[in-house]
Amino acid sequence: MKTNLMKSIRLTLVLIVLLCVIYPVFISFAGKLSKGKGDGETISVNGKVVGYANEGQSFTQQKYFWGRPSAVAYNAAGSAGSNKGPSNPDYLKDVAGRIDTLLKYHPYLKRSDIPAEMVTASGSGLDPDISPDASKIQIKRIADVRGLSVQQVTDLVAAHTEAPLLGLFGPAKVNVLKLNVALDLLKK
Amino acid sequence: MNTELLGIAVSFVLMLIIGIPLGKYLAKMFAGEKVWTDFMKPIENGIYKLSGINPNEPMDWKQFLKAMMCINMLWLVYGFFVLMHQDKLPLNPDGNPGMTADLAFNTIISFVVNCNLQHYSGESGASYLIQHFIFMFLHFTSAATGIACAVAFFKAFRDKTTTNLGNFWQYFVKAITRLLLPLSIVIALILTFNGTPSSYAGKDQFISLQGDTVHVSRGPAAQMIAIKHLGTNGGGWFGANSAHPLENPNYLTNITEIVSQMIIPIAMVLCFGYFIGRKKIGWVIFGVMMIGALMLLIPSISSETGGNSAIAKMGISQPTGAMEGKEVRFGPTATAYWSTFTTIVSTGSVNGMHDSTMPLTGLWQLLGMMINGFFGGCGVGILNYFIYLIIAVFISGLMVGRTPEFLGHKVEAREVKIAALITLLSPFLIMAGTAIAAFVFTNHGNADWAVKPSAWLNNPGYHGFSEMLYEMTSSNANNGSGFEGLGDNNIFWNVSTGILMILGRFLPIIGPVAIAGLLAKKKFIPESAGTLKTDTVTFGLMTFAVILVLNALSYFPALALGPIAEFFSMPK
Numbered sequence: 001m002k003t004n005l006m007k008s009i010r011l012t013l014v015l016i017v018l019l020c021v022i023y024p025v026f027i028s029f030a031g032k033l034s035k036g037k038g039d040g041e042t043i044s045v046n047g048k049v050v051g052y053a054n055e056g057q058s059f060t061q062q063k064y065f066w067g068r069p070s071a072v073a074y075n076a077a078g079s080a081g082s083n084k085g086p087s088n089p090d091y092l093k094d095v096a097g098r099i100d101t102l103l104k105y106h107p108y109l110k111r112s113d114i115p116a117e118m119v120t121a122s123g124s125g126l127d128p129d130i131s132p133d134a135s136k137i138q139i140k141r142i143a144d145v146r147g148l149s150v151q152q153v154t155d156l157v158a159a160h161t162e163a164p165l166l167g168l169f170g171p172a173k174v175n176v177l178k179l180n181v182a183l184d185l186l187k188k
Numbered sequence: 189m190n191t192e193l194l195g196i197a198v199s200f201v202l203m204l205i206i207g208i209p210l211g212k213y214l215a216k217m218f219a220g221e222k223v224w225t226d227f228m229k230p231i232e233n234g235i236y237k238l239s240g241i242n243p244n245e246p247m248d249w250k251q252f253l254k255a256m257m258c259i260n261m262l263w264l265v266y267g268f269f270v271l272m273h274q275d276k277l278p279l280n281p282d283g284n285p286g287m288t289a290d291l292a293f294n295t296i297i298s299f300v301v302n303c304n305l306q307h308y309s310g311e312s313g314a315s316y317l318i319q320h321f322i323f324m325f326l327h328f329t330s331a332a333t334g335i336a337c338a339v340a341f342f343k344a345f346r347d348k349t350t351t352n353l354g355n356f357w358q359y360f361v362k363a364i365t366r367l368l369l370p371l372s373i374v375i376a377l378i379l380t381f382n383g384t385p386s387s388y389a390g391k392d393q394f395i396s397l398q399g400d401t402v403h404v405s406r407g408p409a410a411q412m413i414a415i416k417h418l419g420t421n422g423g424g425w426f427g428a429n430s431a432h433p434l435e436n437p438n439y440l441t442n443i444t445e446i447v448s449q450m451i452i453p454i455a456m457v458l459c460f461g462y463f464i465g466r467k468k469i470g471w472v473i474f475g476v477m478m479i480g481a482l483m484l485l486i487p488s489i490s491s492e493t494g495g496n497s498a499i500a501k502m503g504i505s506q507p508t509g510a511m512e513g514k515e516v517r518f519g520p521t522a523t524a525y526w527s528t529f530t531t532i533v534s535t536g537s538v539n540g541m542h543d544s545t546m547p548l549t550g551l552w553q554l555l556g557m558m559i560n561g562f563f564g565g566c567g568v569g570i571l572n573y574f575i576y577l578i579i580a581v582f583i584s585g586l587m588v589g590r591t592p593e594f595l596g597h598k599v600e601a602r603e604v605k606i607a608a609l610i611t612l613l614s615p616f617l618i619m620a621g622t623a624i625a626a627f628v629f630t631n632h633g634n635a636d637w638a639v640k641p642s643a644w645l646n647n648p649g650y651h652g653f654s655e656m657l658y659e660m661t662s663s664n665a666n667n668g669s670g671f672e673g674l675g676d677n678n679i680f681w682n683v684s685t686g687i688l689m690i691l692g693r694f695l696p697i698i699g700p701v702a703i704a705g706l707l708a709k710k711k712f713i714p715e716s717a718g719t720l721k722t723d724t725v726t727f728g729l730m731t732f733a734v735i736l737v738l739n740a741l742s743y744f745p746a747l748a749l750g751p752i753a754e755f756f757s758m759p760k
Binding site: 004005006007008009010011012014015016018019020023024026027028030031032033034035036037038039040041042045048049050051052053054055056057058059060061064068074075076077078079080081082083084085086087088089091092095096099111112113114115116117119120121122123124125126127128129130131133164165168169170171172173177180181184 | 192194195238262309320321325361364372373376377388392395396400405410426427431437440495502511513514516519523544646650654671673
């Protein structure tokens, strides 16, 4: 027992050096070569950071494309889903409320035009993306508010629609922040 | 076929392309044959020397288990104190506070036993020091512990009659230097070049496009997320685990993470066959496990892509499926796929919230963890399966009226008793645990704990019951995923699940290794016409039937109260 304990202590110390110092420090140096230098990739406008490319942020103003509902109000110092079960009556009321809000701001929509992700909270609360369908339903609102033509905004959405991985795997998506940054530039 | 289905198809194929050759490699490597990673030998010798270990010292099953338990207990003590005092230790740029005693108790057990149930949230509950020096360290070592114990069990059947199960330290170190560490480096690089942070910088702050001030948690996460999946650990850097856009930034990282958590469990099964020189038995076990996995996977995908009928009733279109708790970049298909594999192997990482999945998906998740032997965790999966095998051998023996034998060794009363006890342990812990929780919830709703029992559940009715059942099941299976709506950071859940995790880890390791040690000592009986063949399809089906019957009998009542009742209460 005693010899086992001594071996255990010594082995633990050796492995801490290998696994908790050498390995992670090596990776963090390699990460310096990546796009965000290992700090996370940011998006800047006029030299000022306005967000992280991979993290969604709250868009509530009418002139912007909206992202998904978030259980943590897009607070990126935390992350969580709503953890509401599919049959929870309070949750279903929330969903009904979100549908009403969407219909209020997009009076031209039918209920069946609304894709599910616009009325359900994401898993992380920081989902940066919406589906191409979810961006298309907002085009008319954005065009009206900004005084742009529907065609202009449609083209912008098309340009910011990311195809599945290699065109084959996984869903197509639109990064809301990148789209909104481009939208602001379009105005000028 | 749509792109979401193609996405999981490619994940499935990659998992086999990597997992199968890895099994052959592991068999050779652990047998000490020549392999291409022999260049690691000097490093290993250095580790042995610095630790005072003789890697060639033979161990019988008792010595082997003593060494294993000794180092694991040491980590429990080490981790417990560091967790409680992280606020006074370096590498804490965000100033996170120390953990309470009951949370530290729960958390350290959780990581030592490869469970990774998390009652804290990574962003606000864990400094970089403990994320790396405790959690990531234990990600490596708990996986290596499981693999080492499985190799000892393999060794028992490689030789005809032996008391030597090999050397724990050698298997343990080689599992790290020749499997976990090299692959983790590859995975961590893929992650960091796809946007997962890997630097030691603390929280960032910026003004968003709309003018809100936003704080962003970051940190050296890629390193930990790599081994978190490879070692079937599952404990994430961020609270939302692999649903978090920095922990799992795009579809490529999603494939990487889901494939990396499956390859070792698959490889270990095939490794068993190759290691003992009977590759057929490895493939038969693989077949049984794969059929089991697909039987859980296909209905999960169908129930998630079907969408939520209550939302459909409101007139909303769900073109890809149910989206609550899911991320757009993965979609419901990939989340359903992930949820099945993460529950049958003991990873427990999630790329979407299980609490919000459809009732039947929840049923399959629970069942996957209850069975806990369809591939299962690193090393421990095959050990769990071995218990089912012994029961199947015993029952088949009774049916045909022969002395039960497994690979040339008589299976007698002592071994069957151990196997039966281990089989009964899981239902006992899960049922008793859930029953006590339900009792406290109904009768002591106002107990003065950090979260009052009356406020535990995030959802009413059947789903609320499922939240408690899931937590207990996940702890016992050392899975670590959760119906995270449960208010679990209080003394009741911290202590009860802590006890479940430690029993659910070590007894199912000690049992099979003991059985293997006892069998290996017995005289080897050469195969004859009268031998029950354990490497045939028939016997595979027999084992499968044993697994189904045992688990259906044990768990059906509880499942009927939770997910099944909820399913029937949904609008059609």
